[in-house]
Amino acid sequence: MTHTENRPAVRTERRDHVLLVTLDRPEARNAVNGELSTLLGRALHEADTDPEIRVVVLTGAGEQSFCAGADLKAIMRGEDIFPSENRQWGFGGIIQHPVSVPVIAAVNGVALGGGTEIALACDLVVAADHARFGLPEVKRGLIAAAGGAFRLMEQVPHRVALEMMLTGEPITAARALELHLVNRVVPAAELLDTALGLAEVIAANAPLSVQATKRVALGITDGARPGEDEAWRLSDAEMTAVMGSEDAAEGPRAFAEKREPVWRAR
Numbered sequence: 001m002t003h004t005e006n007r008p009a010v011r012t013e014r015r016d017h018v019l020l021v022t023l024d025r026p027e028a029r030n031a032v033n034g035e036l037s038t039l040l041g042r043a044l045h046e047a048d049t050d051p052e053i054r055v056v057v058l059t060g061a062g063e064q065s066f067c068a069g070a071d072l073k074a075i076m077r078g079e080d081i082f083p084s085e086n087r088q089w090g091f092g093g094i095i096q097h098p099v100s101v102p103v104i105a106a107v108n109g110v111a112l113g114g115g116t117e118i119a120l121a122c123d124l125v126v127a128a129d130h131a132r133f134g135l136p137e138v139k140r141g142l143i144a145a146a147g148g149a150f151r152l153m154e155q156v157p158h159r160v161a162l163e164m165m166l167t168g169e170p171i172t173a174a175r176a177l178e179l180h181l182v183n184r185v186v187p188a189a190e191l192l193d194t195a196l197g198l199a200e201v202i203a204a205n206a207p208l209s210v211q212a213t214k215r216v217a218l219g220i221t222d223g224a225r226p227g228e229d230e231a232w233r234l235s236d237a238e239m240t241a242v243m244g245s246e247d248a249a250e251g252p253r254a255f256a257e258k259r260e261p262v263w264r265a266r
Contacts, residue, residue, distance in 0.1 A: 010039035011061075012046075017054040017203040018196060019047045022061055029068035030060040032092045032114055036071075037083040041093025045086075048099035054207045055199040056099075058122060059106035063188055066107040066131065067092075069114030072252060091146040094121050096232070098220045100211035102202055106195035107131045108188065112170060117146040120155060123214065125181065126195040127173040128188040133181065134170030141251030141261065145239035150231040156181050 011022040021043045023030040030036075040058075047053040060066040070091070074081055083093040090096030091114060094103075105122035109131055116133045119125050127133075135144040135152065143149060144165060152161040156179045164171065176182045186194045202210060214220070219227040242248055246264050254261035 008039055009033065009036040010043060012043050014053070015196065016200075017052060017207075018199045019043065019053045019056045020192075020196070021056055021058045023059070023067055024061045025071075026060075026062035026064070028071055028073075029065035029110070030062070030115075031068040031071035031074075032081055033071040033074040034079055034081050034084060037081060037089070037091065037093040038085050039093070041083040041085060041089035041097055044089075044094060044097055044099050044103070047101050051207070053101060054203040054210065056101055056103045057106055057192075057195045057199050058094075058103060058118075059192065059195070060108050063109055063128075063130075065109045065115070066105070066111040067115030067118055068110070069112055069117075092118050092121075094118055095146045098218065098223060098225050100215055100220065102199075102210060102214055104195050104199055106191050107133075107173075107182070108191055110170075112136055113144065113148075114146050117144060117148040117151070119182075120147060120151040124183050124198065125176075126184045126186065126191060126198065127176060127182045128191045129173050129185050130188060131173040131176075131185075132170045133173075133176050134168065135165050136168040136170065138166065139168040139251070139261075140255060141242070141245065141247035141249070141263070143235075143239055143242050145235055147228075147232075147235070149235055149238075150228070 009025050011024045013020045047056045070081055083089045103122045104124045105119045107119055107127040111119050112134050113136060116135055135148045137144045160179060173185045177185045184194055219225055246266050250261050
């Protein structure tokens with residue numbers, strides 16, 4: 001682990017008018033800890049306030065995982081996985097951090113739980129053909145509390161979203177394309193070039209027009225999405241109730257012990 005300690009959890013690289021942002025914790029499947037949340041939130045803020053940056057492309061290091069969701073080991077150590085700079089940015093520094101600059105997810109592998117929720121928070125999604133998406137929280141006694149429980153309903157058909165969330169079963173990249181959850185599916189070797197190519201097409205357009213269009217489309221005013229306020233209130237209340245249950249403790253414990261959970265519904 002020593003070689004990773006000095007490496008930031010998020011890497012950024014400017015490519016003309018595009019900011020390439022890489023979640024860089026491959027040893028933890030790019031799971032979200034406090035440092036990742038803070039640095040990703042900071043990168044988005046930088047992109048949104050720099051007139052030279054017109055598009056963000058967000059990807060993960062390695063070929064296995066885009067993002068495995070919350071870093072459960074960090075949580076078990078008592079670490080705060082929310083951004084230290086601005087808690088309002090939400091999980092991963094992105095979930096409740098609407099920016100005017102378009103954000104394209106380049107999903108380079110498995111995106112489960114919080115990983116899918118990060119993809120749902122992005123504007124466009126390009127996926128490698130081996131990528132998978134899913135919200136498996138119910139398998140662990142938890143709920144998809146980083147926007148997944150309502151954003152998936154908006155982005156794929158009603159019954160499909162409910163099936164995904166109530167079964168907790170993942171879907172393939174090909175299925176995600178059929179459902180229009182993603183814009184493109186390409187071989188892994190072409191993923192970054194495809195996402196950057198899409199970003200360049202957007203970056204060639206008038207930046208003020210692009211940003212105004214995104215704000216109108218998503219109902220962004222003063223850096224917030226007030227249309228989601230009620231959904232967040234309900235999500236937060238349900239999460240608090242579920243997290244206090246015996247089942248919420250049993251789910252992660254059973255997972256760690258590699259056994260089937262025994263649910264008590266209490």
